[in-house]
Structure formats: structure tokens, C-alpha cells
Amino acid sequence: MHSTWSVTFCESTSGTSVFCGEVPQIMYIRCLRSAWAWTRVPLDGLIHDLLLIMEHNAQQAQKEYMEHNMQQAKASTSRRSFLQKGLVVGGAGTIGAGLLAGGLSLPAFAEEKSGGLTQGDVAILRLLAAVEIIESDLWQQYNELGGIQDSEVPGGSGSKAYIAKLQVLDGDMSQYIHDNTEDEFSHMAFINAYLVSKGADPVNLDKFRNLPSSKATGAQQIGRLTNLMHLTVDTSWWTRYRSRTQNPDLGGTFAQAIPGLSKGKFPAIPRSDADLAPDAHIQAIASTAGFHFGYIEQGGTSLYPTLAQGVTSLEVLRILLSIGPTETAHFQTWHDKAGNAPALTDPTNGLVFPDLNAAPFGGENFQTNLIMPEPTVFLSRKFPPVSIIRPTQIAGSGGAVATIKSFTADGLFIGQSSEFFAVLNELAVQADEARRG
Numbered sequence: 001m002h003s004t005w006s007v008t009f010c011e012s013t014s015g016t017s018v019f020c021g022e023v024p025q026i027m028y029i030r031c032l033r034s035a036w037a038w039t040r041v042p043l044d045g046l047i048h049d050l051l052l053i054m055e056h057n058a059q060q061a062q063k064e065y066m067e068h069n070m071q072q073a074k075a076s077t078s079r080r081s082f083l084q085k086g087l088v089v090g091g092a093g094t095i096g097a098g099l100l101a102g103g104l105s106l107p108a109f110a111e112e113k114s115g116g117l118t119q120g121d122v123a124i125l126r127l128l129a130a131v132e133i134i135e136s137d138l139w140q141q142y143n144e145l146g147g148i149q150d151s152e153v154p155g156g157s158g159s160k161a162y163i164a165k166l167q168v169l170d171g172d173m174s175q176y177i178h179d180n181t182e183d184e185f186s187h188m189a190f191i192n193a194y195l196v197s198k199g200a201d202p203v204n205l206d207k208f209r210n211l212p213s214s215k216a217t218g219a220q221q222i223g224r225l226t227n228l229m230h231l232t233v234d235t236s237w238w239t240r241y242r243s244r245t246q247n248p249d250l251g252g253t254f255a256q257a258i259p260g261l262s263k264g265k266f267p268a269i270p271r272s273d274a275d276l277a278p279d280a281h282i283q284a285i286a287s288t289a290g291f292h293f294g295y296i297e298q299g300g301t302s303l304y305p306t307l308a309q310g311v312t313s314l315e316v317l318r319i320l321l322s323i324g325p326t327e328t329a330h331f332q333t334w335h336d337k338a339g340n341a342p343a344l345t346d347p348t349n350g351l352v353f354p355d356l357n358a359a360p361f362g363g364e365n366f367q368t369n370l371i372m373p374e375p376t377v378f379l380s381r382k383f384p385p386v387s388i389i390r391p392t393q394i395a396g397s398g399g400a401v402a403t404i405k406s407f408t409a410d411g412l413f414i415g416q417s418s419e420f421f422a423v424l425n426e427l428a429v430q431a432d433e434a435r436r437g
Contacts, residue, residue: 115197115198115199115200116198116313117198117200117312117313117316118312118313118434119434120310120311120312120433120434120435120436121311121312121313121316121434122195122198122200123427123430123431123433123434124307124310124311124316124320124431124434125191125194125195125200125316125319126195126200126201126202126203126427126430126431127307127400127427127428127430127431128187128191128303128304128307128320128323128431129188129191129192129195129202129203130203130205130423130424130427131300131303131403132184132187132188132191133188133203133205133225134205134225134226134407134412135184135187135188135296135300136181136184136185136187136188137209137224137225137226138225138226138228138296138412139177139180139181139184140153140155140181141213141214141219141224141226141228141269142177142181142228142268142269142289142293143155143156143177143178143181144156144157144158144218144219144220145158145159145162145163145214145216145218145219145269145270146158146159146162146163146166146173146174146177146269146286146289147174147175147177147178147181148174148175148177148178150178152178152182153178153181153182153185155220156218156219156220157217157218158174158218159216159217159218159219159270159276161270161276161277161282162216162218162269162270162276162282162285162286165282165283165285165286165287166286166289166290168283168286168340168341168342169286169287169290169337169338169340169341170336170337170340173337176333176334176337177293180293180297180330180333183326183330187323187326190319190323191319191323194319203427205225205420205423208225208416208417208419208420208423209222209223209224209225210223210224210415210416210417211223211224211225211226211227211414211415211416212224212415214228214229214269214270214271214272215271215272215273216269216270216271216272216273216275216276217273219269225416226412226413227411227412227413227414227415228267228268228269228292228412229267229268229269229271230265230266230267230411230414231261231265231266231267231268231288231292231410231411231412232261232262232263232264232265232266232409232410232411233258233261233262233266233268233288233291233292233295233410234256234261234262234295234406234409234410235256235257235258235261235262235291235294235295236253236254236255236256236257236262237254237294237295237298238256238257238291238294238335238338238356238366239254239255239256239257239365239366240252240254240390241298241335241373241374241390242364242365242366242367242370242374243365243374243376244364244374244375244376244385245376245377246376246377247376247377247378247388247390247391248390248391248396248397248398249378249390249391249392249393249396249397249398250377250381255365257291257356257361257366258291258352258353258354259352260350260351260352260353261288261291261351264349264351265411265414266284266285266288266349266351267285267288268285268288268289268292269285269289270282270285278347278348280344280345280346280347281346281347281348283342283344284344284346284349284351284353287338287341287342287344287353288351290334290337290338290340290341291338291341292410293330293334293337293338294331294334294335294338295410297327297328297330297331297334298331298335299398299403299406299407300324300327300330300331301324301327301328301331301389302389302390302391302392302397302398302403303324303327303398303399303400303403304320304321304323304324304327305320305324305389305392305398306391306392306393306394306396306398306399306400307320307399307400307431307434308320308321308324309392309394309436310394310431310432310434310435310436311434311436312436312437328389332371332372335371336371339356339368339369339371340368341353343355356368372387373387373388373389373390374387375387375388376388376390378390394432395432395433399428399431399432400427400428400429400431400432401425401428401429401432403428404424404425404428408421
């Protein structure tokens with residue numbers, strides 16, 4: 001089934017731009033019309049609602065940019081060039097990868113201030129855009145097999161056996177997966193649109209969508225950025241948020257909740273229909289996903305407040321302080337659900353999911369219903385314990401470089417090219433170097 005969208009952009013010599021079809025303005029306009037045809041396959045399906053959001057964002061972005069930056073001929077020319085290429089470009093995966101055709105533009109620091117933003121603010125936003133693209137890619141895979149495929153998050157057709165085991169963790173898992181997926185795509189689209197509005201380059205990782213899809217029934221056969229089939233999941237976040245005496249920003253270390261997950265390579269989605277049995281095996285895959293959900297979202301929970309400390313613009317700070325808490329909402333949801341993973345041993349690989357409420361586990365460090373951050377030390381041990389997000393130290397274990405290193409150790413990028421790692425590392429280094437002022 002094919003659908004055709006027609007998106008018209010208008011430019012004004014008077015310094016104001018609108019979409020054709022909006023309320024007429026007192027100005028002369030020149031319209032550039034382009035028709036974009038797409039096939040409802042891979043990630044393109046996600047455009048259904050996001051296209052409307054992005055059209056609105058683009059309209060506002062274009063207007064603000066032209067009003068405040070017409071005097072900057074170079075920036076204005078760059079803006080027109082971008083619009084001529086199309087805010088939304090056709091082809092598999094483009095909605096999930098960014099808004100600009102032609103690949104990622106480096107360096108992350110602009111050569112000059114972009115639309116009033118400092119180089120540091122641009123670097124922070126571009127790193128966050130890249131992270132949201134990565135998260136959108138992995139969540140799309142989870143939704144195809146375990147979520148709800150609808151007009152908001154199309155793509156895939158679900159795996160009944162996998163969904164059934166996810167629902168052991170919670171009966172609403174498919175809805176939560178769907179909503180988390182939609183949220184990550186909205187974050188990616190907004191941050192990239194905002195960058196464009198300020199004359200800065202958005203982030204596009206399309207050229208790196210080369211990793212294979214699951215062969216299980218329900219998954220789309222398209223190129224991916226991330227690999228969910230060979231994960232080494234760090235579950236120390238579980239004990240970190242239960243500790244009353246340790247903080248990673250003060251050198252604290254934390255035990256793994258599921259030790260086996262940190263010592264091997266395990267699938268979090270069925271790799272093929274052969275993974276749908278035996279029963280304990282597909283349950284182990286679903287439980288791995290449950291803990292991986294928490295791992296991914298605790299990363300964003302720390303990354304946003306960590307990078308916010310280097311922001312100069314109050315508006316950019318507002319963006320980080322508004323998106324960041326949604327990552328925390330995701331994290332607490334997954335923190336709660338992971339604790340429902342049943343105790344079992346996977347007969348195919350020996351992976352053990354222990355009873356976290358029984359010895360040698362148990363106690364406050366493992367108790368499954370302690371899903372809110374326990375008070376712990378913060379800034380200095382001279383202060384009383386306080387319930388906080390941790391870590392949040394600038395360029396520390398919650399920073400940009402640490403996040404990319406953690407994703408790499410997780411196995412998310414197994415099979416990616418050296419160029420991919422170079423691009424992410426450059427973005428991360430520059431984001432961590434950003435300082436307020």
C-alpha cells in the first residue's frame with residue numbers, strides 16, 4: 001500500500017516564512033512544493049502522527065529562525081538549502097534517523113554561534129539527538145515484537161509467545177512498550193527540529209542502519225542501528241538505587257541484581273521462531289528485556305541532568321529539564337516491572353534469574369518492591385542522605401562519553417562500523433566538554 005504526502009514550504013523575502021495553507025500573512029511569498037511518496041514499511045510507518053508534529057515544529061522553527069537571523073546571510077542560505085532537501089525525506093528508516101538527508105555532519109560544535117546558541121549548547125543537543133535516535137531504533141524493535149502496533153507506532157505484527165511472557169512481568173507491558181517507543185521518537189524529532197530552528201545541523205545516523213533484524217515472525221526485515229540479540233546487561237542500577245550508603249559520583253560500586261546477564265551475551269527479543277520454546281527459554285528472553293528496559297531508561301535519567309549543568313541558554317535548559325523527567329518516568333515503570341521476573345534457569349544457556357527476595361539476595365539491596373530511589377549520600381558525606389537521581393556529576397559516569405561506553409559494553413552496537421563509533425565518540429566528547437557561560 002502506498003500513500004503520497006505533499007508538503008509545501010514557503011519562503012519570504014520579508015523575513016517571515018509559513019507553510020502554504022496557513023492564515024495569510026501580509027507579505028509576498030514564494031512557494032516550493034515537493035511531493036513525498038513513501039511505502040508503509042520499516043520505520044516510515046511511524047510518520048503517521050509524527051509527521052503532523054514535525055510539520056508544526058518545522059513551521060514554528062522556520063518562522064523563528066527567519067525572524068531572528070535574516071541578517072545572517074550564511075545561516076539563512078543554509079536554512080533554505082535544508083528546507084529544499086525536505087524536512088521529512090522518504091525511504092526506510094529516515095524518520096528514526098533524523099531530519100536531514102546526507103548523513104551526520106561533524107563536528108558537533110558549530111563553527112560559530114547558531115541562532116544564539118553557544119557551541120556547547122549545540123553539542124549537547126546533538127549528542128542527545130543521537131542518543132534518542134539510538135533509543136528510538138531499539139524501542140522500535142521491542143514494539144514490533146512485544147508492543148502494540150497501531151497508527152501511533154506502526155511496524156511489525158507482534159509475537160504472541162513473546163508478548164505472553166512479557167505479560168508475566170505485567171499485564172500492560174505491551175502498552176508501556178508502545179508508549180515508551182512513541183516518546184523516544186518524539187524526543188528525537190523535537191530536538192532535531194529545534195536544532196534546525198537555530199541554524200544548527202540536526203543529526204542523521206541513516207548510513208549506519210546496517211545491522212540485521214530478528215528473523216522471528218512479527219519483526220520487519222530492515223536495517224537497524226542497534227543489536228538486541230547479543231546483550232550483556234548491566235543490572236547494577238537495581239542495587240544502586242537501593243543503596244543508602246553509596247553513590248557512583250562518590251566512588252560507590254554496586255552488585256549485579258542478575259549476575260549472569262553481565263557475564264554473557266543474551267537475546268532480549270526472539271532471534272527467530274526457534275527461540276519461542278522451550279517455555280523457560282522464551283521467558284528468560286522476556287525477562288532479559290525487562291531488565292534491559294530499566295538499564296536503558298536509567299541511562300537517560302542520569303544523562304539529561306548531567307548535561308543540563310553545562311547548558312548556557314535558558315531555553316535549552318528548559319528542553320533538557322522537560323524531556324529528562326520523562327526518561328525518569330520510563331525508568332520507574334520498568335524498575336517496577338523487572339522485579340516481577342520469575343525465578344528460573346534457561347535450559348538452553350544456563351542463564352539464571354534468581355528470586356531477588358530470597359537469600360543470598362533479599363534485603364533492601366534487592367527487595368523487589370523498593371522501586372523509589374532510597375536516600376543516599378550526595379555531594380559530600382557531611383550532608384544527610386537524600387533521595388536523588390544518581391549519577392549526575394559532570395563528565396562522570398552519567399555523562400555523554402560514559403553513556404556511549406555503557407551502550408557499547410551492553411552489546412547494543414555489535415556489528416557496527418568503526419566510523420559509527422568515531423561519530424558517536426566525537427559527539428559525546430564535545431557534549432561532555434560543554435560548560436555554562
